[in-house]
Structures are given as structure tokens and as C-alpha cells.
Amino acid sequence: MINRRRFGKALGVGAGAAAVGLAGPGSAAGAAAVPATTPAPGPAPRTGPHTTFPRIKQIKAGVLDVGYAELGPAHGPVVICLHGWPYDIHSYVDVAPLLAERGYRVIVPYLRGHGTTRFLSDRTFRNAQQSAIAMDVIALMDALKIHRALLAGFDWGSRTADIVAALRPERCKALVSVSGYLVTNLEANLQPLAPKAELAWWYQYYFSTERGRLAMEDKTLRHDLTRLVWDTVSPTWDFDDATFERTAAAFDNPDYAAIVVHNYRWRLSLADGERRYDGLEKLLAARPTIGVPTVTLDAERDPFTAPGGGTSYRDRFTGPYEHRTLPGVGHNVPQEAPAAFAQAVVDADRL
Numbered sequence: 001m002i003n004r005r006r007f008g009k010a011l012g013v014g015a016g017a018a019a020v021g022l023a024g025p026g027s028a029a030g031a032a033a034v035p036a037t038t039p040a041p042g043p044a045p046r047t048g049p050h051t052t053f054p055r056i057k058q059i060k061a062g063v064l065d066v067g068y069a070e071l072g073p074a075h076g077p078v079v080i081c082l083h084g085w086p087y088d089i090h091s092y093v094d095v096a097p098l099l100a101e102r103g104y105r106v107i108v109p110y111l112r113g114h115g116t117t118r119f120l121s122d123r124t125f126r127n128a129q130q131s132a133i134a135m136d137v138i139a140l141m142d143a144l145k146i147h148r149a150l151l152a153g154f155d156w157g158s159r160t161a162d163i164v165a166a167l168r169p170e171r172c173k174a175l176v177s178v179s180g181y182l183v184t185n186l187e188a189n190l191q192p193l194a195p196k197a198e199l200a201w202w203y204q205y206y207f208s209t210e211r212g213r214l215a216m217e218d219k220t221l222r223h224d225l226t227r228l229v230w231d232t233v234s235p236t237w238d239f240d241d242a243t244f245e246r247t248a249a250a251f252d253n254p255d256y257a258a259i260v261v262h263n264y265r266w267r268l269s270l271a272d273g274e275r276r277y278d279g280l281e282k283l284l285a286a287r288p289t290i291g292v293p294t295v296t297l298d299a300e301r302d303p304f305t306a307p308g309g310g311t312s313y314r315d316r317f318t319g320p321y322e323h324r325t326l327p328g329v330g331h332n333v334p335q336e337a338p339a340a341f342a343q344a345v346v347d348a349d350r351l
Helices: 095-101 132-145 157-167 195-200 202-206 210-217 219-234 242-254 255-267 275-285 338-350
Strands: 056-061 064-071 080-081 103-110 148-152 172-178 296-298 322-328
Touching: 056 132, 064 095, 064 132, 080 095, 080 132, 080 338, 095 103, 095 195, 095 210, 095 338, 103 132, 132 157, 132 275, 148 338, 157 172, 157 275, 172 338, 195 202, 202 255, 210 255, 219 242, 219 255, 242 255, 296 338, 322 338
Parallel strands: 080 103, 080 148, 148 172, 172 296, 296 322
Antiparallel strands: 056 064, 064 103
């Protein structure tokens, strides 16, 4: 496959850059305020130094048998890293070792419909509304006997972490959220966006059609569609084919198409959720604030990054807070700029 993103790679953030600046939990180093914008330290490599996790564990949690990777000391402070779409746990394949080396216990679960995560019952509705996915995280924490964790995510993972932080703050020690406040407001989503913004969401509308659903069920079309999204939303990331294929394997989950299609149709009020989540969705419709210590990250080259340097969502975060813009970085922030993402986790823990 022809790589179309090799032009202008000097804007990327290196996978190993700034890693030496990471300090362990409780260290005084780096505790000072960080500039609002992190400078780009140099060209991005095609891949980071790590390609796989040591092994995948499984645990029954709520309605799921969750597959997850775990690195770091068993009794270290817990960080749960949440991936987005169309991605999987490999978005954190370089972030997790950086945090584990600093003493954190890092948990990276496959979201429902991805990888080795399976529904326990064939009769369970394949629901991907935002509150259901957020409650999956609470169920996983309960199953692992984790009372409180630092949550970090991007894309679906940011939304999920935001919801847990907003509705279950006693379970969230601190938050790292790429793109800031991503809680879905169904009423607001009924209104059109500017044409350029709508263009970036083309696949959301595709999935609203029968053709889109059939494409997600077809392995070849699904593969090519998700690869196109990677190419489009990460224009400066020079990843190789093997990097994409490692993640694409997670899309062979038997519930993948149903979960992805339901998620995007639900956002547009074209598919119903479950009544048992109505109370949570009512709370989320009020755009609850987040009071836990938070670092938000904006990726400069991500087509979904809102203008204004985080000003559009600043009022949603009422606790200790820092915002950073990452020059030259696209949508898959933890895999494109793992050192910057890991540093944000460490710094959020100190806020």
C-alpha cells in the first residue's frame, strides 16, 4: 500500500523524545507548571520501540469478559488507558512501558467489541452508547478490586474517561483527556456543523446507512475503511503497514461491526440505547463539570481538534487543570507522541 503521508514529517513528535523527563510518582522533579504548548522535539519515527504487550489477560466484569494488558508493579498507583476508534490497545504500546518504569500499574483494556473482549451472553444487546461503555470501566475496576485509578484516553477513550470522572469522581484520581470534554449531547448532535467539520465525520454518516453497516461486516472493506481513517486523521504520522495490521486484528471481534455502527447511529439519535442507562444519560445531557485534576491535550494536526486552544471546553473542568497543544501530532496521540502522553499522566497525578 502506498504511504501518502511522507511529505512534511518534520512536524511530528518523536516516540522517545522527552521520555527522560518523566519522573516517578511522588517525585519532585517536573512538578513545576508546564508551558501551555509543548514544543515539537523532532521528526517522528515510523514506529515506536515496542510492538506488542507481554500477554493479554481476561477477567469477567459486568456483561463482558474483558481482555486487557497489564504492565508495572501490582501495588503501584493504577492508570487505566482507554483507546478509541478505529484503534485498540496498541495505541498505548509505548506509553504503558514508560509509565510502568515509573512505578505505575498500567491497565489497557480492549473496549467492548474489540480484540479479546467478549459479551458473556449472546442475548445481551450490543449497545455502544456512551454511558454503557463508561460503566464497563467501573465494572472492570470492581472486578480487579481497584477502587480508584487515574484515567487517560483519546477518542472513545476520552469520552469514556470524561464520563467516569464526571459521574463517579470518587473512582477517578486524575484525568488525561485528549480533545478535552467529549461527553455526547444528543440534542446538540441534531444540529448541523460547519461543512468542513461535517466532512471529517464522513464515516459517521456512512455508518448510518445499510451500505455502511455491510461494509463494516465485510473484512476487506472494513480493513480498507479503517486504514483510510488512519491515513486521514494522522497526516504526519509515518506508521508502517505492520503497525496498522497489529491493531486491525482487533477488528475481527464478532461484535465489532455491531458495536461501531450502534455507537455512531446512537450519537445521531438514529438508534436507541437501553432504558437502564436513561438516568445516566439524563445527567450527561446537563453537561456535568469535572472536578478531578485534569490535563487536556489537543493534537494540532487532528481534524477533530476544535480551534481556540481548549477554550471551548475550559469551563467544564473546575478542578486543578492544565492544557497542552501538541504540534505536528494527529488523532492517535498516545501512539504518535507516547512520551508527551505519558508525561501528561505523570503531571496530572501531581496536580
